[in-house]
Amino acid sequence: MRVMTTIQKGLLTAFMVMIGLVLLFPIMITFTNSLMAGQELRINYGVIGKLTDVTSTGAETFINLKWLPDKVTLEQYGELLVHSPYYLLLFWNSVGLVVPIIIGQTVVAALAAYAFAKLKFRGRDSLFLVYLLTMLMPFQVTLVPNYIMADKLGLLHTSGAVILPGVFAAFGVFMLRQFMLHIPYAYIEAAKIDGAGHLRTFLTVILPMVKPGLAALVILLFVDNWNMVEQPLIFIDNPMKQPLSVFLSRLSGEWDTVFAASMLYMSPMVLLFLYAETYFIEGVQLSGIKG
């Protein structure tokens, strides 16, 4: 490995700090703005409404992104938690959609990945290819078939219509298979010699070894499903049953709560990521998948 000069190191650090700042910027500004009062935000960002006004000259169409609140207040949070029961309901709706999907998909994916990675049967690779194809297809392609299927199953306009396709998505299978491929076959053979069946081998040998992979999967699934908008929007027509993500996309202009709502919305994700960060990085590295 070539030894880096101090200048190179410095440059690299500066570059990374810059990238970090760019990535953190939206989160930081959301956080600081969530501590402002609605009135302050309205004065600041009220101009957003004029952006679409074609008669206005360019001058007022620039938004002054305000970093620091004039007065730090938890007004937005109070408004959100006490006066917007709707928000809380939708939060639990989101939880109610995401948790079954994560649990279901993790279970299904782990079992399927084991089969694809460690069992030998005819047509395994071609079956996996078909499986993979569904993953490669964009969500919009399977939308109509999914819709028809949900209708036929009587799941339309219930959370089942979102959960069921989520549970059987191919991504988890693919990711865990990649992960399990790295586990030497010798472990399974050793277990077999010791008299373990497939289930036992899977539960006691394979699962503990793919822990980082599972953690990565959980985080990826959480992010993916916590942020989904189209599926609930299409499959669930009752706004009271839709998740927070759909609601949040409609919040623009409601300055009294919008930043606090965003903060609370992303905090479970951030905390979960921080909690399982090490597993996640390990898992992504090992499976060779980028998040």
Added chain:
Amino acid sequence: MELSKEQVERKRKKWIFAALLLLVGLLLFFTLFSNTLQSATLPKVRTELAASGGITYKLEGSGVVQPFNQAELPNPAGWRVQHVLVKEGETVKKGQKLVVYDSTSARRELEDELAQLEKLNIALEDMQDQFKLSISEGDESATSEIKREIKTCNIDISVQQRKIDGLRDQLNRQKELVAPFDGIVMELLAIEGLASTGQSDIVISNLELGYRLDIVADRELIERFGLAVRHPIELLAPAEGEQPPRPLEGVIDEIADTGPRSASLPEDGGGSPAAIQQKLLRLLLDDDALKGGEQISVKLELASPRKGWLIPNEAVHREGEEQFIFKVEQLRGALGNVFLARKVPIEESESTDRETMIPEDRLYEGEMIILESSEPLQDGNRIRLQ
């Protein structure tokens, strides 16, 4: 070194996990209790179920019955009262003696006058004797003089006679007070042993003309009931002892203007109170059992032909020309039911002192009307039911 790094990592995870739990717990808490927390700050309202029906106009009033006509009988001569023969409230016949006066002085005067007459008669006799004497003497000038004197004396006697007649007549008429018509003694001011105070001694009502009752009512109501002169009206006499209240009939004798009264407005009505035109109804009562002084009430009811929702007047708010009420709207909220105050305009309405009728299409069956609120309400405000 490696171990401590792991420890740090474990500690960090612990903190993050705690934060995660805290977040979830916080959200759970507010999910369960935000409605309760919020409702504690909401304006509290008192409500009532809207009743369906037609408005009933009520003309209510009462008054004291007064004789249609009453006469004040004065002491004719200002003499001392000797006997009072009647009591207050007594029914008397025409010609009945009411008060006897002490006429001693008048009688004495009469006797004096009689004596005076006697004196004149004696003087006359005396002159007649002189006249006879002068004729027999043949003194012509004396005869004619005596003749003139006799004439003068005769005039004096007839004057005296008339005076005595007058006195006698006066004595007969004024020694007692007599009822001029059938009536009831309303007031007795004469006191035995005292001369009159200058006012009347007795106030007597005229039974033949009946009684009257004055009642003040809103002009609008009178017009709505179609009341006019000579229109009969049902009245109610009060209960007397064991007897239940008894209906009477009266006839409107006169409808006169009287001063307006100011309407009572709901507290937040604002503006100056509207003046309500009033009229005086003078009723004529013809009932034998009446004595005057009774409290008689009138209670007329008229059901409006239109049907609608009846709302207490306190629920009606005014804003300039606009009138409206607030009803309770129940929304199935995300976390429990939410009650909202909903403004309902009521342009067309009929109202009485207590109630207002609003058209049927303004409310649904079973909807609650807000009577009063702890804070001023606006359309769509969340409220807390009492």
